[in-house]
Amino acid sequence: MELTTHLINDTINLYKWALTIADKRVEKWPLMDNPLPTLAISSSYLLFLWLGPKYMQNREPFQLKKTLILYNFSMVVFNFFICKELFLAARAAGYSYICQSVDYSDDPNEVRIAAALWWYFISKGVEYLDTVFFILRKKFNQVSFLHVYHHCTMFTLWWIGIKWVAGGQSFFGAHMNAAIHVLMYLYYGLASFGPKIQKYLWWKKYLTVIQMVRDPFTVT
Known part of the structure; x- marks a missing residue:
């Protein structure tokens, strides 16, 4: 019991210390004050994974054709916005794609990169809907x-990334992944129209290759 108490206290003290070196620019942004909202959303996701199949067990599957078309094309626009913001801001800031340190200043380009990475974090939460629709x-x-x-x-994990390293080399993985997600959700959106469109989606195999090449270089 005493050991458990020590571990809890040490964890709390470590978290308090970590907050002293967090990125001050993002602390007032939505969801960034503390990890509890993010953990609550993720816990709700896991709860739905358990209850969802039970709810659907004796029910007919939803078709959701219009919903999927709207969702997938919205994600195309969302990821294109993130990709565009990261590309333009990183270019203006003179970022290196090989090794780039984090600049915690209020330079407009650095803040723009941090904001784009925050939107990327939000997109990871929105993507929980992929599973919900399945x-x-x-x-x-x-x-x-x-x-x-x-x-x-x-x-x-991207909550942690935005809290402490909203910039620097972390832009690279988000930039690459957002670009690929534009293509991925474009494919899903077109496929949602049904067989009449699906027969023209011969490029799916190339999308799969791109995703496989991407994986060793970026966490998505």
Whole structure:
């Protein structure tokens, strides 16, 4: 019991110390004051993973065609915005794609990069809807361990990224991933129209190759 108390106190003290070196520019931004809202959203996601299939067990799958079209094309626009902001701001700030330190100043380009990375963090939360739609459509085979691990950890880990390193080399992975997500959600959006459009989506295999090449270089 005493050991547990010490561990809890040490963890709290470590967190308090970590807050002293956090990025002051982002502390008042939505969800960034403390990790509890982010953890609550992720916990709700995991709860839905447990309750969702039970709810759908004896029900017909939802089609959600219009919802999926709207969602996927909205994500195309969202990721294009993030990609564009990171590209323009990083170029204006003279960023290196190989090794770039974090600048915590209030330089307009640095703040713009931090803001774009915050939007990227938000996009990871929005992507929880990918899983929600799979479950409502009873596409349970799509909800693999890797799928859940990817979605759940990225939203949480990017909170840490924005809290302490909203800039520097972290822009590279977000930039690359947002660009690929433009193509990915474009494919999903077009595929949502049905067989008449799907037959023209011959480029899916190239999208898969791009995603495989990307993975060793960026966490998404």
